[in-house]
Amino acid sequence: MNWKNELKRTLGEDKVREDYEHRLLFSKDSSDASAVVPEVVIHPESEEDVSEALRLLYRYGIPLTPRGSGTSLSGGSVPALGGAVMVFDRMNRIKEIDPDDLTAVVESGVITGDLHRAVEKEGMFYPPDPASLESCTLGGNVAENAGGPRALKYGTTKHYVLEITFYSSQGDRITVGKRTKKWVVGYDLPSLMVGSEGTLGVITEIALRLLPRPPKRYTLLLAFGDEVTASRTVSNMIRRGLLPSALEFVDHKCLEAVGEKVAPFLPKGTGSFLLVEYDGFGPEFERQLEITYDVASKNGLLDMFVAEDEVTRRKLWEARRGVLPALESLGFLIRHEDVVVPRSRIPDLVEYTSVVEKETGMRLASFGHAGDGNIHVNILYKKGQEEGVARAVEMVVQKVWELGGTSAGEHGVGILKKKFMKRELDPLAYELLKAIKGTFDPKGILNPHIMFDD
Numbered sequence: 001m002n003w004k005n006e007l008k009r010t011l012g013e014d015k016v017r018e019d020y021e022h023r024l025l026f027s028k029d030s031s032d033a034s035a036v037v038p039e040v041v042i043h044p045e046s047e048e049d050v051s052e053a054l055r056l057l058y059r060y061g062i063p064l065t066p067r068g069s070g071t072s073l074s075g076g077s078v079p080a081l082g083g084a085v086m087v088f089d090r091m092n093r094i095k096e097i098d099p100d101d102l103t104a105v106v107e108s109g110v111i112t113g114d115l116h117r118a119v120e121k122e123g124m125f126y127p128p129d130p131a132s133l134e135s136c137t138l139g140g141n142v143a144e145n146a147g148g149p150r151a152l153k154y155g156t157t158k159h160y161v162l163e164i165t166f167y168s169s170q171g172d173r174i175t176v177g178k179r180t181k182k183w184v185v186g187y188d189l190p191s192l193m194v195g196s197e198g199t200l201g202v203i204t205e206i207a208l209r210l211l212p213r214p215p216k217r218y219t220l221l222l223a224f225g226d227e228v229t230a231s232r233t234v235s236n237m238i239r240r241g242l243l244p245s246a247l248e249f250v251d252h253k254c255l256e257a258v259g260e261k262v263a264p265f266l267p268k269g270t271g272s273f274l275l276v277e278y279d280g281f282g283p284e285f286e287r288q289l290e291i292t293y294d295v296a297s298k299n300g301l302l303d304m305f306v307a308e309d310e311v312t313r314r315k316l317w318e319a320r321r322g323v324l325p326a327l328e329s330l331g332f333l334i335r336h337e338d339v340v341v342p343r344s345r346i347p348d349l350v351e352y353t354s355v356v357e358k359e360t361g362m363r364l365a366s367f368g369h370a371g372d373g374n375i376h377v378n379i380l381y382k383k384g385q386e387e388g389v390a391r392a393v394e395m396v397v398q399k400v401w402e403l404g405g406t407s408a409g410e411h412g413v414g415i416l417k418k419k420f421m422k423r424e425l426d427p428l429a430y431e432l433l434k435a436i437k438g439t440f441d442p443k444g445i446l447n448p449h450i451m452f453d454d
């Protein structure tokens with residue numbers, strides 16, 4: 001019997017799909033990495049299914065790509081070596097929400113936005129908020145260490161993971177971490193699993209830390225003539241002691257391309273805007289608003305929009321969250337770079353994107369989490385321009401390194417950024433990572449095509 005038939009017999013036909021149309025659905029993710037059609041798609045319904053499937057794949061040496069919703073922007077969920085894809089769409093239960101200990105326990109296929117709503121209903125709050133939160137899964141967030149606008153104040157997924165249960169490539173169940181606020185017994189294996197991009201184990205269950213929900217929230221949109229004044233405002237706000245829960249940025253190239261569509265209310269002459277959100281208790285807000293207005297005015301503020309109600313808040317957020325879908329609707333392919341520079345160097349990076357445009361003939365548009373210095377430089381292109389894209393990416397990453405930054409902030413290494421991982425890391429650190437991969441996955445079957453370039 002071949003491995004696919006054995007898999008079907010072990011798990012049941014409805015959990016192992018071989019029909020082409022279905023496999024095609026899992027050949028791509030949200031990045032522009034080339035599609036590869038897997039040989040089978042596995043939909044486990046329990047930990048037993050995960051374990052049995054892994055044991056079998058290990059025996060036959062078949063590569064496996066674990067998958068949440070496929071919203072990866074680095075090619076992380078493309079099964080580049082074929083083999084099997086394991087999708088967690090049927091393991092999507094919120095198992096426990098504990099308001100006393102402020103914890104939640106979820107299966108890895110839970111959609112991030114569903115957890116947000118479930119805990120908010122009970123007066124709690126799960127801060128990590130990738131813009132894809134209505135479609136991505138918590139398993140995918142842990143595997144990528146996803147961030148989002150609230151990372152400036154609240155950190156990224158890794159700051160909320162207490163305990164992880166995963167299955168080794170051989171199909172053994174391993175739980176790491178503790179559901180307590182503190183824990184120092186042994187090496188920090190939960191942190192190792194966070195951001196491991198499916199290369200070390202297949203995550204089935206996660207215990208997460210929650211926070212009490214902040215009672216109030218204010219959202220502001222600050223319009224500026226250009227990115228330099230907008231970015232200077234970011235540094236000056238932080239220097240004045242402000243700590244917004246979100247501090248987002250959109251550049252003039254995005255506004256030229258889709259400004260009318262996402263933010264028709266912006267004043268004439270707007271070349272960049274900041275989306276700022278504060279949360280917390282009432283009395284501190286007025287002071288924060290005053291300081292923000294003062295700092296922004298000194299930097300050439302054109303206009304400030306304030307939202308206290310949910311409808312206006314959504315309208316302001318749409319101006320930021322709507323940028324990527326609007327760029328995509330223009331019919332371009334998009335390479336999503338996800339670089340990070342020290343906050344004060346954002347203007348240097350944004351200015352440099354014009355140099356890249358001139359030298360490569362590509363069109364670049366940037367937005368992102370300015371508070372973290374995490375700028376998503378998007379390269380818009382058409383089929384046949386791949387060489388120009390590669391040159392543009394190389395120029396951007398070289399510049400980022402010169403500015404003291406890193407090639408990947410929150411979208412993972414995947415396939416698309418692996419050539420930079422080796423160049424960015426200390427050579428001995430890179431060897432250590434490879435040794436860790438070898439220990440966890442001796443046959444190299446868990447996402448063997450991503451992260452490592454050799």
Ligand SMILES: Cc1cc2nc3c(=O)[nH]c(=O)nc-3n(C[C@H](O)[C@H](O)[C@H](O)COP(=O)(O)OP(=O)(O)OC[C@H]3O[C@@H](n4cnc5c(N)ncnc54)[C@H](O)[C@@H]3O)c2cc1C
Nearest residue numbers: 068069070071072076131137139140141143146147198203
């Ligand atoms: C419009 C849009 C906006 C986005 N905004 C943000 C943002 O603001 N911040 C941010 O950080 N990211 C963002 N992303 C990127 C993406 O949504 C995140 O990386 C997200 O965490 C991926 O989740 P997923 O469920 O789609 O995982 P997938 O794309 O399916 O998988 C991602 C990686 O995780 C691995 N994986 C998935 N599930 C498991 C599991 N159970 N066990 C082991 N490995 C697993 C996969 O093998 C793959 O390597 C955005 C993407 C889009 C399309």
